[in-house]
Amino acid sequence: MVTKQELSGLPEDADLRRADSLAREIFSDVANKWALLIIEALGERTLRFSELRDEVEGVSHKMLTQNLRMLERNGLVDRKVHPTVPPKVEYTLTEPGRALRATVDLLCGWTQQHLGHIEAARGRFDA
Amino acid sequence: MVTKQELSGLPEDADLRRADSLAREIFSDVANKWALLIIEALGERTLRFSELRDEVEGVSHKMLTQNLRMLERNGLVDRKVHPTVPPKVEYTLTEPGRALRATVDLLCGWTQQHLGHIEAARGRFDA
DNA sequence: CTGTATCCCATTAGATACTG
DNA sequence: CAGTATCTAATGGGATACAG
Numbered sequence A, B: 001m002v003t004k005q006e007l008s009g010l011p012e013d014a015d016l017r018r019a020d021s022l023a024r025e026i027f028s029d030v031a032n033k034w035a036l037l038i039i040e041a042l043g044e045r046t047l048r049f050s051e052l053r054d055e056v057e058g059v060s061h062k063m064l065t066q067n068l069r070m071l072e073r074n075g076l077v078d079r080k081v082h083p084t085v086p087p088k089v090e091y092t093l094t095e096p097g098r099a100l101r102a103t104v105d106l107l108c109g110w111t112q113q114h115l116g117h118i119e120a121a122r123g124r125f126d127a
Numbered sequence C: 001c002t003g004t005a006t007c008c009c010a011t012t013a014g015a016t017a018c019t020g
Numbered sequence D: 001c002a003g004t005a006t007c008t009a010a011t012g013g014g015a016t017a018c019a020g
Helices: A004-008 A013-030 A033-042 A049-055 A061-073 A095-126 B004-008 B013-030 B033-042 B049-055 B061-073 B095-126
Strands: A077-082 A088-093 B077-082 B088-093
Touching: A013 A033, A013 B033, A013 B095, A033 A049, A033 A061, A033 A077, A033 A088, A033 A095, A033 B013, A049 A061, A049 A088, A061 A077, A061 B095, A088 A095, A095 B013, A095 B061, A095 B095, B013 B033, B033 B049, B033 B061, B033 B077, B033 B088, B033 B095, B049 B061, B049 B088, B061 B077, B088 B095
Parallel strands: none
Antiparallel strands: A077 A088, B077 B088
16 A cells, blocks of 8 residues: 555654644633533533523623634534524534533533542642 | 431522532633643653653643642642652542543543544634 | 624733742 | 742633624
8 A cells, every 4th residue: 555655755744743733722622611511501402592601600691602603613513593583593512512522421420429539639738 | 318408497509509619610620721631641650740741742830830739639630749859749640530531531532533523614614 | 682892801821030 | 850939921701882
C-alpha cells in the first residue's frame, strides 16, 4: 500500500498535529460547565430556547445563546426554526450530541457518588 | 420508619438543596479544561510537578498549581512532598480521582471518534 | 419569542519576580 | 524544584436595549 507519506515525501506528523489541535479545540469547547449542563438538560427531549433557559438553572440569556451556537456549529445540537410569529426555535441533540450526553451522564453519576467523600476531603483540607 | 422530616418538622428540601449546590460546585470545579487534562495526564502514574507541566501541553505554572490545589482539596489527587533539597513533590490520583478519570477517558474517546463529524459540521456552519 | 449588540464590571490567566 | 505574590492584558459574563 502506498501511504500518504510516501506520496507527499513529508511525514504525516502534520496531519496528526492538525487532528490533535482540533481535538484540543473540541475538548475546550465541550469541557465547560454551561455546555455540559445544556446537553444534560436536553437529554432525549426537544426544548425551546425559553424552556432551556428555565431548565438550566442560573444560565443567562447570553451564555445560553452563545453555547447553543457553539454546540450547533460543532454539530451536537440541531436547531429547528419555526417561521411563525412569535418565533419558535427548538433544540435537539444530534447523534454525536447524544453520544456525548452518555458520557456527561457518567460524570453526573460520578459526582453524586462521591459527594460525601469530596465534602469530607474539603473539610480536612480547609482545616 | 421515622424520617428526618417527621423529627424536625421541616421538609428535607433544605438537605436536598445543599447536596444540589455542592454537586453544582464540584461539577464546576471538575468540568474545566485544565482539571480534566491534568487528570488525564496523571492516569495511573505518579508525576512530579515539573513532569506534569511538560505533560499537560500549554498549561502555565499558575494554572497548574491552581488546579492541583483544587483537585487536592476535593480529594481527587494525593500530594506527596519529599522533604529534600531541592524539593520534590509527587502527585497521584486517589480512588475517586481514578474513577473520574474513567469518565474523562470516555470523553477523550468520544472526541476522537467524532473528530470527522465535527469538522464537517463546522465547515457547513461556517459557510 | 428568539437573537444580536453594547456597555461594563468581575474573573481569568499569562508573565515576571521572589522565597524556602 | 515547587510554590506564592503581584501586576497586567484578555476574556467571561451579567444587564440592558433593541430588532425581526
